Amino acid sequence: MIKAMTDRPFLSPVVAFTFVPVALTGVLLLFHLHLPGMMSIHKWIGLGFTLFCIFHIAVNWKILVKYLNRKGARSALVLAVVLTVVCGVFGLGDKDGRPGEHGGVASAYVKRK
Numbered sequence: 386m387i388k389a390m391t392d393r394p395f396l397s398p399v400v401a402f403t404f405v406p407v408a409l410t411g412v413l414l415l416f417h418l419h420l421p422g423m424m425s426i427h428k429w430i431g432l433g434f435t436l437f438c439i440f441h442i443a444v445n446w447k448i449l450v451k452y453l454n455r456k457g458a459r460s461a462l463v464l465a466v467v468l469t470v471v472c473g474v475f476g477l478g479d480k481d482g483r484p485g486e487h488g489g490v491a492s493a494y495v496k497r498k
Contacts, residue, residue: 393444393445396437396440396441396444397441399437400434400437400438400441403430403433403434403437404434406426406427406430407427407430407431407434410423410424410426410427410430411427414427
């Protein structure tokens with residue numbers, strides 16, 4: 386079983402195919418379109434997606450390091466990290482532009498009118 390999980394021909398499609406339901410349910414949840422069982426699907430398949438991504442990174446570590454040594458790759462990585470931190474700390478706000486249920490850590494400290 387472990388051999389199959391670390392085999393590239395198995396691992397890459399699993400990562401790609403688990404991404405689809407996680408992305409789809411994530412977008413639906415973002416727009417408050419809740420369907421029965423959707424939160425469970427998002428959580429459990431998301432957990433599997435995360436685990437398979439970790440395996441995928443471990444199996445492809447040497448290739449990833451070579452790729453990150455390219456000129457533009459590090460800039461893209463820094464941009465992704467900065468955007469993740471900014472969205473996580475400040476949140477995206479609700480439809481009125483105020484921090485809402487999509488807000489991050491900073492939304493807990495903002496007073497509502």
